[in-house]
Amino acid sequence: MAKPRQSSFRRILFSRILLLSIPVLIAGEYVVYRKARSGLLETARQNLTESAVRKGETIRDLTEALRSNLVTASEVLSTQLDQPQETQEFVRRMARWLPRGVQCVQLTNMQTGQVEASTCGQQPITQGLDSLWPDQNQVILDPQSSVRISPVNLETLAKLATPLRQLDLVLNAPLYDSFGQLRYALSAQVALHRQETSQPGSLSGYTVILDQDGTILAHPREERIGRNINQEEDGPVLQQILTNAIAGEQDFEHLFSFEPNGEEWLVGYSPVQIPMSANEKRIWTVLSVAPIDNALYSLEEVKQVLVILTLGLVAANLLATIYISRDLARPLEKLGDYALHIYQRHPSDQAPKNFKIRELNQLAAALDSMVQRLEDRAEELETAWQEAQAANQLKSEFLATTSHELRTPLNAIIGCLRLVKDGCCDSREEELEFLQQADDASNHLLKIINDLLNIAKIEAGKMELNLQPVSIQTMCEQCLKMVQPGAEKKHLTLSMELDPHLDQVPLDERRVRQMVINLLSNAVKFTPEKGYVQLKGWIGYGHQLEQDIRPDHSPVNPSTPYLCLEVSDSGIGIPKERWHLLFRPFQQIDSSLTRKHEGTGLGLALTKRFAELHGGTISFQSSPGEGSTFRIWLPVGKN
DSSP states (O other): OOOTTOOOHHHHHHHHHHHHHHHHHHHHHHHHHHHHHHHHHHHHHHHHHHHHHHHHHHHHHHHHHHHHHHHHHHHHHHTTTTOGGGHHHHHHHHHHHSOTTEEEEEEEETTTOOEEEESSOSSOSOSOGGGTOOOTTOOOSOGGGGOEEEEOOHHHHHHHTOOOOEEEEEEEEEEEOTTSOEEEEEEEEEEEEOOOOOOTTOOSOEEEEEOTTSBEEEOSSGGGTTOBGGGSTTHHHHHHHHHHHHTTOOEEEEESSSSTTOOOEEEEEEEEEEEOSSSOEEEEEEEEEEEHHHHTTTHHHHHHHHHHHHHHHHHHHHHHHHHHHHHHHHHHHHHHHHHHTGGGSOTTOOOOOOOSOHHHHHHHHHHHHHHHHHHHHHHHHHHHHHHHHHHHHHHHHHHHHHHHHHHHHHHHHHHHHHHHHTTOOSSHHHHHHHHHHHHHHHHHHHHHHHHHHHHHHHHHTOOOOOOEEEEHHHHHHHHHHHHHHHHHHTTOEEEEEEOTTOOEEEEOHHHHHHHHHHHHHHHHHTSOTTOEEEEEEEEEEHHHHTTSBOSOOOOOOTTOEEEEEEEEEOSOOOOGGGGGGTTSTTOOSSOSTTOSSOOOSOHHHHHHHHHHHTTOEEEEEEOTTSOEEEEEEEEOOOO
């Protein structure tokens, strides 16, 4: 069977083909989509620019037509200056036959400055008429050149209560009497442009007109008319457009703040020259503006076609990939099945070879040859391996047992002798004391060696205990002395706390002493420098034992009294996932060759066996970095 996180050859082949083909397919579709989009944008560019040119020409033609109409009206009206009673009626009739965009017609007396005839009230629509024709005795050779054109004043519109229109202009023409004297001024307010609507797919666009000084004369949003382009968010782009138009260019740009929603807009622009008077000509920039959605309206249909085409090609590619990967992977799958079930095959079975691929047939033949050689060697290796395992097991058990059991008393003996040898004693009495400790350790070492001979009896269930009254106080003090040199070397604090009611308890002293020394030695070994190791003893009961963690789960009588010997430390602790290895013979928590702490793993196992021989058990509590606590529970009779 395949291991976790591995994949079959067929699946890998299938995925690789898809990984190569699908991106290429999608990239091709994306290139087509981008090409269609760029083509639509180029079409929009040409259409909007041409639309701006047409609108500019239309505005210029309308301006010239209005100028001609106003000149004609002024000439007709000049013949009726001597009949003031018919002037008002003539002004009304003239307003009707002038183009539809004319909103107001006024006749102003130049001597009095009063409006004598008007279609929109007596508020003048033009200010400063005196400055328009300073030479009142001038003979006008070209009447059209005397017409003055100017954008409407917004303050004047407010006074007239006339709504703002698109491209509001005021045309003024002088009226002279037969003596060449300037008598009247004929003024007409005209909304020259009507804003169109921009439909999806339409590229005529909204109309925006900019004066050469940056004033907005026409805009789809009426509140922006009269503002300067510097007040717009797209001001820098509009200023560049205005500069290019004044230079005579016709081009295309993008706007991103034309509307508050931040939608992208396309704009084509063209300049148009408007004669405002005989001596003044201004350049207006006509912009044809449309949202980008209008230009890309047909792109949605292209996108739908591409999506359908992509799905169809992906499906066809998927089917082709499945077919190809199946044909290529099937021979390898057969060889793989043969290899996986090679030990279940009949000796006469051979690897499949009738493939269309020469290399796979050669691989099958090589596999058969290799299997035959492996079978011949397997029998030889099996016999040798069993012999080596038996020898290695005996060696490991012997070395583990002897090294662990002999190390603790030997360290104590060596430590005491070196203190005496190095002259670290202050007096003869202290030397004798260390020598006595070495002697005690030597005696204990002799007992441990004898215990090694009895390990086989423990495994066979023939070990017998020698129960005698034991002074717990004395025994615990002796155990602490055994590990004191190692603790002093690491600057550990050793302490003992015994219940004062503890007296002599019937135990096998040698076994209990060995259990306590094993726990103390482990505590010293696994506690970092300047830590602590503490030995406690008290009488506990079964209900306390049930709350502890122990390797066996045999039932406990809650009222049974126990002698509890506890060893606690501030050491490295034991991870929870390693607890199940604590009491296995010859098993280390860290069994790697590079482990920091030495040991064979026999100490806790022997301690558990000795406790069980007494009818008790061992329990523990431990957390990584927070130290460990081990308790020996030995049943005792009531005092």
